[in-house]
Amino acid sequence: xxxxxxxxxxxxxxxxxxxxxxxxxxxxxxxxxxxxxxxxxxxxxxxxxxxxxxxxxxxxxxxxxxxxxxxxxxxxxxxxxxxxxxxxxxxxxxxxxxxxxxxxxxxxxxxxxxxxxxxxxxxxxxxxxxxxxxxxxxxxxxxxxxxxxxxxxxxxxxxxxxxxxxxxxxxxxxxxxxxxxxxxxxxxxxxxxxxxxxxxxxxxxxxxxxxxxxxxxxxxxxxxxxxxxxxxxxxxxxxxxxxxxxxxxxxxxxxxxxxxxxxxxxxxxxxxxxxxxxxxxxxxxxxxxxxxxxxxxxxxxxxxxxxxxxxxxxxxxxxxxxxxxxxxxxxxxxxxxxxxxxxxxxxxxxxx
Amino acid sequence: xxxxxxxxxxxxxxxxxxxxxxxxxxxxxxxxxxxxxxxxxxxxxxxxxxxxxxxxxxxxxxxxxxxxxxxxxxxxxxxxxxxxxxxxxxxxxxxxxxxxxxxxxxxxxxxxxxxxxxxxxxxxxxxxxxxxxxxxxxxxxxxxxxxxxxxxxxxxxxxxxxxxxxxxxxxxxxxxxxxxxxxxxxxxxxxxxxxxxxxxxxxxxxxxxxxxxxxxxxxxxxxxxxxxxxxxxxxxxxxxxxxxxxxxxxxxxxxxxxxxxxxxxxxxxxxxxxxxxxxxxxxxxxxxxxxxxxxxxxxxxxxxxxxxxxxxxxxxxxxxxxxxxxxxxxxxxxxxxxxxxxxxxxxxxxxx
DNA sequence: CTGAAAGCGCTAACAT
DNA sequence: ATGTTAGCGCTTTCAG
Numbered sequence: 255x256x257x258x259x260x261x262x263x264x265x266x267x268x269x270x271x272x273x274x275x276x277x278x279x280x281x282x283x284x285x286x287x288x289x290x291x292x293x294x295x296x297x298x299x300x301x302x303x304x305x306x307x308x309x310x311x312x313x314x315x316x317x318x319x320x321x322x323x324x325x326x327x328x329x330x331x332x333x334x335x336x337x338x339x340x341x342x343x344x345x346x347x348x349x350x351x352x353x354x355x356x357x358x359x360x361x362x363x364x365x366x367x368x369x370x371x372x373x374x375x376x377x378x379x380x381x382x383x384x385x386x387x388x389x390x391x392x393x394x395x396x397x398x399x400x401x402x403x404x405x406x407x408x409x410x411x412x413x414x415x416x417x418x419x420x421x422x423x424x425x426x427x428x429x430x431x432x433x434x435x436x437x438x439x440x441x442x443x444x445x446x447x448x449x450x451x452x453x454x455x456x457x458x459x460x461x462x463x464x465x466x467x468x469x470x471x472x473x474x475x476x477x478x479x480x481x482x483x484x485x486x487x488x489x490x491x492x493x494x495x496x497x498x499x500x501x502x503x504x505x506x507x508x509x510x511x512x513x514x515x516x517x518x519x520x521x522x523x524x525x526x527x528x529x530x531x532x533x534x535x536x537x538x539x540x541x542x543x544x545x546x547x548x549x550x551x552x553x554x555x556x557x558x559x560x561x562x563x564x565x566x567x568x569x570x571x572x573x574x575x576x577x578x579x580x581x582x583x584x585x586x587x588x589x590x591x592x593x594x595x596x597x598x599x600x601x602x603x604x605x606x
Numbered sequence: 607x608x609x610x611x612x613x614x615x616x617x618x619x620x621x622x623x624x625x626x627x628x629x630x631x632x633x634x635x636x637x638x639x640x641x642x643x644x645x646x647x648x649x650x651x652x653x654x655x656x657x658x659x660x661x662x663x664x665x666x667x668x669x670x671x672x673x674x675x676x677x678x679x680x681x682x683x684x685x686x687x688x689x690x691x692x693x694x695x696x697x698x699x700x701x702x703x704x705x706x707x708x709x710x711x712x713x714x715x716x717x718x719x720x721x722x723x724x725x726x727x728x729x730x731x732x733x734x735x736x737x738x739x740x741x742x743x744x745x746x747x748x749x750x751x752x753x754x755x756x757x758x759x760x761x762x763x764x765x766x767x768x769x770x771x772x773x774x775x776x777x778x779x780x781x782x783x784x785x786x787x788x789x790x791x792x793x794x795x796x797x798x799x800x801x802x803x804x805x806x807x808x809x810x811x812x813x814x815x816x817x818x819x820x821x822x823x824x825x826x827x828x829x830x831x832x833x834x835x836x837x838x839x840x841x842x843x844x845x846x847x848x849x850x851x852x853x854x855x856x857x858x859x860x861x862x863x864x865x866x867x868x869x870x871x872x873x874x875x876x877x878x879x880x881x882x883x884x885x886x887x888x889x890x891x892x893x894x895x896x897x898x899x900x901x902x903x904x905x906x907x908x909x910x911x912x913x914x915x916x917x918x919x920x921x922x923x924x925x926x927x928x929x930x931x932x933x934x935x936x937x938x939x940x941x942x943x944x945x946x947x948x949x950x951x952x953x954x955x956x957x958x
Numbered sequence: 959c960t961g962a963a964a965g966c967g968c969t970a971a972c973a974t
Numbered sequence: 975a976t977g978t979t980a981g982c983g984c985t986t987t988c989a990g
């Protein structure tokens with residue numbers, strides 16, 4: 255009993271069992287040509303019988319692929335999300351999309367935290383690459399546009415994907431169409447009869463902020479409504495900044511009947527400010543948010559929101575990187591994935 | 607340009623730079639004795655200068671540790687949690703505790719999903735072990751008590767931790783004290799003046815269910831209150847089962863003024879049933895839940911709950927396994943980690 | 959179409 | 975205290 259079976263089944267055992275050379279087993283395992291069907295089958299039988307699974311370490315070391323995809327996330331944000339214990343949607347959706355897609359291809363996704371503030375970004379990323387030698391790297395915001403990381407990956411010739419990035423350059427960009435999302439959200443409000451619609455933008459450093467604002471304006475103009483600068487405020491995605499912005503919007507004599515906010519937190523802030531002023535959602539004020547993290551489903555009422563395709567972006571990234579590692583030539587992108595508008599009680603009737 | 611720097615810096619480069627043998631570099635990297643301080647320093651300088659990081663694959667292959675901890679989670683539950691997008695607390699807290707602790711030791715935690723229903727459990731686990739050759743495995747419920755998995759790990763001589771398990775046997779068990787938690791939750795209600803306290807238990811197959819029930823009863827008896835079978839219902843942790851149980855409890859002539867439910871979902875169900883019967887929380891009915899997943903913070907009012915130390919359990923598991931891999935002899939356990947009682951609006955006043 | 963030899967980067971076991 | 979030799983399990987040449 256329980257003698258540590260120090261020695262697992264290796265390619266050698268399979269070769270012996272099937273009566274072929276190591277090489278042939280390797281060819282079969284990697285789906286290479288130049289093996290007769292009869293032999294291939296014999297090998298597969300031996301593999302099944304012995305329960306053989308190739309060692310990742312040995313494969314990697316012998317100069318082939320590592321079958322590893324490395325996903326780099328922002329350290330502080332991620333840990334803060336975990337610490338708060340309110341459900342870390344970004345991480346979950348990354349895993350959901352990226353890990354499952356990787357597994358489909360026999361790959362594994364390793365999730366790693368990188369501190370982007372530190373001067374050691376380069377060292378941290380280098381160390382992870384050296385230790386793991388992944389076949390591809392997935393960058394998430396804010397790393398997606400970090401010039402140090404991008405340059406490092408490019409210099410190393412490492413295939414990588416930049417999720418949520420509007421910048422061009424090395425690596426394949428994967429994102430949603432924020433302008434279209436801003437338009438869709440605004441059109442939803444227009445369709446409900448709103449004519450004075452306030453907008454809380456994100457910081458201008460983020461391209462997606464300006465894209466969303468652009469979509470908002472396009473929708474208004476498309477409906478023949480003149481733009482009013484008094485209806486546009488700027489926040490920084492946080493709850494507090496949302497409070498300030500919403501107060502500025504709702505303090506106006508001719509206050510908006512709806513607010514579109516560029517993040518869930520700012521939308522929740524707007525809802526709170528509205529309540530404080532005696533405005534009930536959705537009658538007194540309609541609110542639409544961006545992101546659709548779990549929290550908006552649990553607010554009262556739940557918020558209508560633009561859903562970011564995080565899982566789909568991670569899945570696409572993994573798929574592209576793995577196919578690229580397999581020798582496929584993949585298109586440069588950018589890959590624009592569809593968003594969704596989840597209509598909930600903050601804009602519509604009293605369902606839920 | 608970006609010529610793929612095919613060849614990264616290896617132990618050989620460091621040895622050359624420092625003017626020593628490979629072995630000496632290896633010794634320094636692994637903090638082994640028998641190296642003069644002067645030499646050690648010279649090697650460390652070379653390492654720093656070249657930015658050398660050992661290849662995990664080579665280390666693993668040469669027969670030493672893999673520096674990998676494998677965390678096995680239930681496939682269906684995990685994916686369902688991701689799909690619902692309500693914040694997958696278990697996974698997040700696992701990562702929070704396990705990944706960070708692993709990183710402290712220079713380890714990586716690989717998160718893998720295993721389908722416990724399938725007849726292939728054994729094959730799935732074997733394959734993961736064969737491919738990764740981790741230094742330790744963390745089992746989470748329901749895998750923690752899966753006899754096939756436990757037997758396999760034991761036969762392989764693989765160190766492993768069973769999180770949330772009350773069973774004895776191979777592997778180190780890490781859990782909280784559910785009886786004490788049941789007692790604490792009940793005593794909280796007693797302290798608030800409640801005398802008729804309903805209890806919704808989990809399925810009896812789970813030891814933790816009976817432990818929690820035991821704690822509930824101890825607390826009542828300790829307060830000199832006779833047990834009343836009519837106050838105990840059984841659910842299966844789901845919302846629907848919670849509805850049935852709560853309805854049975856609240857339909858009684860002498861209905862309870864408080865309900866302790868063995869899961870968040872059942873507690874939310876109790877809250878809903880109460881509302882439907884015109885009972886407001888906490889005045890009409892006080893509710894306490896177990897688990898403390900994100901969702902209970904967002905309900906109205908937020909639910910008072912027993913918080914499971916998931917992150918701490920994962921952290922402890924990683925720490926024990928890694929120290930074990932390092933040659934330390936670790937105590938058999940079980941390791942009992944402290945829970946917490948988060949008091950919120952469903953039992954107490956009107957804060958928030 | 960198949961096999962034999964060499965070597966990936968490291969550590970274990972054995973020198974010295 | 976340090977260096978040398980072998981070999982982990984696989985894939986890559988290169989031969990047949």
